[in-house]
Amino acid sequence: MTSGNESAGARGRSRAVTALLLAPTSAWYLLLLIVPLIILLVFSLGARAPEGGYAPALQLDNYLELPTRATAFFNTLWMAAGGTMLCLLVGYPLAYYLATRAGTKRTLLLVLVVVPFWTSFLIRTYAWMTILGNQGIPAIAEGLGFGHMALINTPLAVMIGIVYNYLPLMVFPLYVSLERLDKRLLEASKDLGAGRLATFRQVTLPLSAAGLLSGAMLVFIPIMGEYVIPALLGGGKVFFVGNALVDLFLQSRNWPFGSAAAIVLILVILFAVTLYLRLGSRAGIQREVSIL
Amino acid sequence: MDRNEFRDLYHDLRRGRITRRHFMAVTGLGVASAVVAACAPAASSPTPGPTAEPTPPPSEGATPAPTIDVNADWTPPEGVDLGDTLIMTTWPNYHDQKTLDRFKELTGVTVQLNIKGSNEEMLAELLVGGTGWDVLVPTNYTFETYGSKGIVEKLDLTKIPRFDASRYDQRLLSPAFYPAGSKDQYGFNKDWGTTGFTINTKQISTLLTTWKEFFERTQADLSGKVMIHDYQLTSIGSALVALGYSFNSVDDAELAKAEELLVAVKPHLFAITSDYQPAMRSGDAWMTMTWTNDAVQLHRDIPEIEYVIAADGGEIWSDFFAVVTGAPHREAAYAFLDFMATPKVAAQDAIFHGAPLIDSAAIALLPAEATGNKITYPDPASLTKLEFGTAELLTSQARADLWARVKSA
Numbered sequence: 224m225t226s227g228n229e230s231a232g233a234r235g236r237s238r239a240v241t242a243l244l245l246a247p248t249s250a251w252y253l254l255l256l257i258v259p260l261i262i263l264l265v266f267s268l269g270a271r272a273p274e275g276g277y278a279p280a281l282q283l284d285n286y287l288e289l290p291t292r293a294t295a296f297f298n299t300l301w302m303a304a305g306g307t308m309l310c311l312l313v314g315y316p317l318a319y320y321l322a323t324r325a326g327t328k329r330t331l332l333l334v335l336v337v338v339p340f341w342t343s344f345l346i347r348t349y350a351w352m353t354i355l356g357n358q359g360i361p362a363i364a365e366g367l368g369f370g371h372m373a374l375i376n377t378p379l380a381v382m383i384g385i386v387y388n389y390l391p392l393m394v395f396p397l398y399v400s401l402e403r404l405d406k407r408l409l410e411a412s413k414d415l416g417a418g419r420l421a422t423f424r425q426v427t428l429p430l431s432a433a434g435l436l437s438g439a440m441l442v443f444i445p446i447m448g449e450y451v452i453p454a455l456l457g458g459g460k461v462f463f464v465g466n467a468l469v470d471l472f473l474q475s476r477n478w479p480f481g482s483a484a485a486i487v488l489i490l491v492i493l494f495a496v497t498l499y500l501r502l503g504s505r506a507g508i509q510r511e512v513s514i515l
Numbered sequence: 516m517d518r519n520e521f522r523d524l525y526h527d528l529r530r531g532r533i534t535r536r537h538f539m540a541v542t543g544l545g546v547a548s549a550v551v552a553a554c555a556p557a558a559s560s561p562t563p564g565p566t567a568e569p570t571p572p573p574s575e576g577a578t579p580a581p582t583i584d585v586n587a588d589w590t591p592p593e594g595v596d597l598g599d600t601l602i603m604t605t606w607p608n609y610h611d612q613k614t615l616d617r618f619k620e621l622t623g624v625t626v627q628l629n630i631k632g633s634n635e636e637m638l639a640e641l642l643v644g645g646t647g648w649d650v651l652v653p654t655n656y657t658f659e660t661y662g663s664k665g666i667v668e669k670l671d672l673t674k675i676p677r678f679d680a681s682r683y684d685q686r687l688l689s690p691a692f693y694p695a696g697s698k699d700q701y702g703f704n705k706d707w708g709t710t711g712f713t714i715n716t717k718q719i720s721t722l723l724t725t726w727k728e729f730f731e732r733t734q735a736d737l738s739g740k741v742m743i744h745d746y747q748l749t750s751i752g753s754a755l756v757a758l759g760y761s762f763n764s765v766d767d768a769e770l771a772k773a774e775e776l777l778v779a780v781k782p783h784l785f786a787i788t789s790d791y792q793p794a795m796r797s798g799d800a801w802m803t804m805t806w807t808n809d810a811v812q813l814h815r816d817i818p819e820i821e822y823v824i825a826a827d828g829g830e831i832w833s834d835f836f837a838v839v840t841g842a843p844h845r846e847a848a849y850a851f852l853d854f855m856a857t858p859k860v861a862a863q864d865a866i867f868h869g870a871p872l873i874d875s876a877a878i879a880l881l882p883a884e885a886t887g888n889k890i891t892y893p894d895p896a897s898l899t900k901l902e903f904g905t906a907e908l909l910t911s912q913a914r915a916d917l918w919a920r921v922k923s924a
Contacts, residue, residue: 274660274910276642295923357799373739375799376786458786459745459922467923473639474747475915 260489266482275476285483292484295467296491298453302378302463303446306385310393310442311435313386318397318434319427322404333398336391348384348455355380355456376458384452389445393438400434401427436503440496447492464488589677589857591622591850601847604629604637605652606834607790608809611867618854624847632789633746634909641666641839649842650851652705655690655833656748659906662693662701667837670700674849678703678856682875687833690903702835703856706870708807709893709901710749710830717819718801725827726757729802730780738783742791742803747918748904749804749830750777750787756828762902765911777921787922795820806832811869811890822890824897831901833873 270280317336325332339347353359355374364372374380404427412422428435450465459466464484471481591597601624603610615626629648631637634657640646642664651667661667672678680688683704689695691702712729714722719737723729733741743750752762754773764770781787785800794800795813805813810822836855838848854860862880865872871891872878878886886892908914 271912273912274642274664275639275912275915291920292923352793356794356797358797458784459788460781460784460786462923467919470919470922474633474635475912475919476635476639476642477912477916477919 263482263485266479267486269479269482271477271479275478277478280479285480286487288480289483289487292464292467295462295464296488298378298461299447299449299463299465299488300491300495302381302385302461303443303449306382306389306446307393307439307443309382309386310390311439314390314393314397314438315435318394318401321394321398322401336394340391344388345451348388348452351380351384351387351456355383375456376460378457378461380456381453381461384456385446385449388452389442392441392445396434396438396441397431398434400431404430432503436499440499443495443499444492447488447495588859589621589854592674592846592853595846595850597622597624597847597850598844599623599625601626601650601844601851602629602648603627603650603652603851604631604646604648604839605650606630606806607632608792608812609652609868609870611864613867614860614864617860618851621854622847622850624844624850626851630790632744633748635747635915638666638909644841646839647843648839649844649848651837651839652834653702653837654904655687655835656904656906657909658690658693658701658835659695660909661837662699665840667701668840668842670702670838670852671849672700675703675853675856677853677858679876682858682877684873684875687873690833691835691837702837703852704873705834705836705855705861706808706865706868706872707831707833708870709824709898710744710753710804710806710832711810711822711824713795713803713805713810713813713820713822715795715798715801715817715820718798722821722823723802724823724825726753726825726829727759727827729804729825730754730757730776733780733802734783737802740785740801741783742786742788742794742800743780743784744789744791744804745787745922746789747914748908750921751914751918752904752908753804753825753829754780756825759827762828762830763905763908765907765913767913770913770917774917774921778924781921781924806870807890808868808870811888814890815869824893824901826897826900828900828902831898831903833903834870 266277267285268281268283270278270282270284272278321329321332321336352375355361357375359374361372361374364370374383408426408430409422412426417425448465449463450469453461453463453466454469457466468481468485468488471477471484603626605628607630610628615628619625634654637651637653638657638660641648641651641661653661653667658667680700680703687704687707691700691704693699693701712723716722718740723732729741743753751770751773754776755764755769756762758769758772758776760766760769760773764773786794788794791800791803791805792809792813795803796817805822807822810820813820814822836852838845838852842848855864856874858874858876858880861872861874861877865877865881866885869888869891872881
């Protein structure tokens, strides 16, 4: 009996310690995630105050107004999906090379992938304004006789900025999963008569799928909320939901409508992520996706 | 001599690299100082414009003639702790860094600039509060909202001894009083100007003269080479003017027409931005909606960029210095306002930014090439169709929503 009491006491103490250790994070999440989300939800049902801001109300008008932002949602979705796909196409061969072929240069090359992060994201994006501007690549192309081309302030410029900025986030998870790949499996596949392509499709790709999914998620979700790249490289013409939100809160001061747009953006991202995970599990990926 | 050379020379003089006599001779400032002498004490001129005809400089004797020497005119207030920082929320390309450096030399206060693209952007943050901003450079149409909401404070004129209302054009100063017509003053003019457009004449040979042509040609031969402001007031207003309506219209049907025009024009624009100088300088864009000060700066460096005040109308504006209510560096804010109210300081700053001044004493100090600049001081006849923005436009939901829709279209 006494020993049972003691162990119950110990269990209680350990539970208290756990609660204490989790308290800071819980408070953090409550204050900076749950509470803001509730505020956003309440605001989204409100009305715009006469000079801007929020006035209490209970209405769905803001959600009904959302079709006027369809272009922004469409831009965001296709650029995020397309950007993720491009990052994957560019990043996979690089990650594969780093993991399997780089040899002694591997550390150096890995550092080189990280080097751009040593400069502020904003400054690097500003640099692209010059590179893509008339005196940059278009001037060189014209000098080489390719005729005039417009790059800056086009969807292509935004896409270049996205791929450039998010590529490392795709490369690293892929690199980790490819690096763990057991080389003997490739030899076995070869021994059993599979060609290079078949080996890649049936062995390498499925085994790196977990890294692929985490990479895709790490890239896709932040692009969905992107604001800076379209603002700087899109010239206010290639508009994401993030840019629409900034306008609604910081220029036209329509907080309720902005809140409704933000809520729907969150729902769209949740939906897309769920879809991703479903696709992943259907493809037979049993391994834990590292970021989730 | 262009302004840059002048600035450099002035700098050299202050640093003692050249003699005052050399400076006076090279810059022709002897002329300007003579004008000052003739105008002192300065009388207020009814409208801002070119000053009196320059008179021959007095012969230099043992005592050198006065120049634009800030030291002689302004000293920091005594016995007041100014701190070391001042945050000013203002517009792009609007202050000479040398002016701000001078203020730091004299007071130890570093002026941090916080650049915005529209009054609405400023308002959005001010309404939330806690901005930490000290000095604001709002436009004429904002004071009714800022005054009624207590966003900027009623000026304590005892802290701005260099400000003298009699030197100011009363019509241009009047928006700073709230309620309108009262004696409660919330700001004083920094300068005034117009919203027209600049054209790179190397690329565009046939000059445009109206907003109607501006929007038509943007959709035709100039597609992809034109910019408009990221600012509901000027972009919607100029589109309204192009359609033959008032710059200040809030009529639903007229606004719908303007929205239609802007949405149609949007795919043909190079960019929607209020910081348009870089793209004009690099040649990425050939034409842009432009404020006077930017036009002066662009034309000064690239002479083929010309400024047009549209013949069919548009905006005339005046910007003010104001102190944000609850400014964390309030004493420094007032010291800065007093510094800028000093005619020599305002004149020196205007040589850089290029917008026309309102303080007659400061205008009198400007070199002839500044007062003779046709972009800064245009033919008064070209201003007759222009309209000042009205107070209701700052908070008009119809215009705010319209602009947000156009941008996300």
